[in-house]
Amino acid sequence: MRESNDDAVPLEFYDTRTRTQRVFEPLEAGHARVYTCGPTVYAPQHIGNLRSQLFADLLVRTLLSRGYQVTHVVNITDVGHLTDDADAGEDKMERAAAHAGRTAAEIAAEYTAQWVRDRELVGCRPPDVLCRATEHIQDQIDLIQRLEERGFTYRIDDGLYFATARFPRYAEFAGLDLNAQTSAARMADVPGKQHPADFALWKFAAPGVRRQQEWDSPWGRGFPGWHVECSAMSIRYLGPTFDIHTGGVDHVRVHHTNEIAQSECAYEMHPWVQTWMHNEFLNLAGQKMAKSEGRVALLEDLIADGHVPLVYRYFFLQAHYRQQQAFTPEAMDAARTGYDRLVRVASEVRGASGKTRRSVMAPLRRRFQQALADDLNAPRALAVAWEVARSGELEPVERWTLLREFDTVLQLDLEHALPKSEQAAGESDPRIDALVAERERARAERDFANADRIRDELAAEGVTIEDTPEGARWRRE
RNA sequence: GGCGCCGUGGCCAAGUGGUAAGGCACGGGACUGCAAAUCCCUGAUCCCCGGUUCGAAUCCGGGCGGCGCCUCCA
Structure with missing residues (x-):
């Protein structure tokens, strides 16, 4: 073969x-x-x-x-x-x-x-x-x-x-x-x-x-x-x-x-x-994270901050294992955004089928493998995954095939994870649903003052509205 | 003091001889009633000094700065 x-x-x-x-x-x-x-x-x-x-x-x-x-x-x-x-x-x-x-x-x-x-x-x-x-x-x-x-x-x-x-x-x-x-x-x-x-x-x-x-x-x-x-x-x-x-x-x-x-x-x-x-160690506030100093963060702390656990894995993959890595809340937020976007791309091409072209996939597959083969260079491997994710050359089925393949190592749950904007799909709140519907009516009547007022009120309680071709949807930040 | 590692754009972080991956943020643009989400575009000559080389972030020497181990620690 x-x-x-x-x-x-x-x-x-x-x-x-x-x-x-x-x-x-x-x-x-x-x-x-x-x-x-x-x-x-x-x-x-x-x-x-x-x-x-x-x-x-x-x-x-x-x-x-x-x-x-x-x-x-x-x-x-x-x-x-x-x-x-x-x-x-x-x-x-x-x-x-x-x-x-x-x-x-x-x-x-x-x-x-x-x-x-x-x-x-x-x-x-x-x-x-x-x-x-x-x-x-x-x-x-x-x-x-x-x-x-x-x-x-x-x-x-x-x-x-x-x-x-x-x-x-x-x-x-x-x-x-x-x-x-x-x-x-x-x-x-x-x-x-x-x-x-x-x-x-x-x-x-x-x-x-x-x-x-x-x-x-x-x-x-x-x-x-x-x-x-x-x-x-x-x-x-x-x-x-x-x-x-x-x-x-x-x-x-x-x-x-x-x-x-x-x-x-x-x-x-x-x-x-x-x-x-x-x-190497994970650094917190410029020094290694250490129990004896009381300078630690637990996974449950990250979860309490609203992070999905796999965001930490994504964070980990961004640095080489033999380099000290700087942990900060900002870095976690950045990882969260990056992870969510990668998941979004995956969810868009997920399940795509059709013919794949070996000629365009092979070089990417090879570079991904080379990165890992070079003393587990995860940051480089992740960069290749991003290249695939944002490639304008690859067909959806090709992107999906490669991403799913890469994910057996990256293990970021690209097969199932939902992007942030779709996570609210299963969530429902009669009061919020009613307000969103009310805003929709106002918009239809071009009563933007009222529509924006409702959106601002919801935003104040941490609810973000997104208008999509299929109608408005909301999610909690 | 001894040994080891590191110092790359605003932040995180790859790259170890041929003119600087990727992510995040910022700014600009597209889209939108305005937003949000999404997409596109823009940005660094690599801590300082000297050396080797046709050519160095990348090698050598000297500084400065940070971290780790030498004591429990992933």
Whole structure:
């Protein structure tokens, strides 16, 4: 088939491990295995967190559009993530539970549900596997045992630790200078740590303290450290080596560095993951959106502002995932207008049929694919979609065919979404309907003073009237 | 202080050697009784300085400014 030539553009992704953009070649032909770092569910996930999921979804949908079978695993961290990464501090889940006067399980369930819902609302494909740390304790213990058998662990009073000094490549991934690290702080709270970069694999429950989340293990009652769950679960579902691991840039230094250390030492494998992809942050007021600063926006906030959730996805697509993106209410409004107009075009050509010309469609199709193949350049891909939308060369059926095709990746619901001006079609309000009818009568009698008065009154309460060939219609802004 | 990223029209944002994608806003036009919605048109030489090159937003050097990581963080 000639069609297959369009797929010849090789997919290239920027890989953090090698700091280069490389052609993607899965370990198993035709099958891409992807692991995405999901949330620690101790608090609501904001739209910055959501950016990571949108990025992973863009990746997965791009792979699917190229005909790959994809196994996408996403984790939920619901235990072991401490407030302080130096293996001291409280467990975030336990703390959140204590503050709310509820159980850790309740907290986790609530925020997991919210996160799942938000993901769906912005068009993220459900993961093939959604796995929770608390449901994989044995997998984590097994992994730690492999490390113990191979001599990578040591035991001190508060837990079993990973000895980074025994893994020569430890600093390689993140380009760390271990000697220059500000080690004092990380050593202070944990007596016995051999190196500041060492991290807990299994933490013991403090003497006399009954935790909500604790389990028996070969080393004593306690809970797994942060990082272990990702190694254990990704390997459980994707095998001891797989293709792509995604996450936020903040994870490069500690979380992913430690995952690599655990996994490569436990399974004597290198490189453990072929390609590491990291998304940049969403900025709010010039700085990264951060829970700890209270500088966050939730998807429900955007919805409360009158935005359709997919407007946020459209917003996301306007910037490259490896660039910091500036979030402002104005930018959201701009995205909303842009999205609505794109939807309008789609709705106008929706369902068009007839003959299509390959000669005019192929270049656009190819440029769309090239954009995505170039390290998921969504802004460029979106620009091609706009070109199609506003093309004077293409027939409606051709525009529809391309837009529907592009939307399998963009996922902007171009197949069903209604433009703003048509959303009121199903809405009805006897009082407003009557006023609109009254204005229609006034207009028919060329009594424009009265007609305009009615329109102004409705406008004052946020109702906009549009006169169309089929008569007047209204909508709430 | 160390490491990394970034600085493109009013705003958001692509573009990494050959005379600046796209979206939003503004202005102009078409349409309209006037509007709304829609459509069309218009706008930047790319933070500053120096260098390499026939040619640089794009490479190199030096500034200035911003952000991130190094401490919880997608």
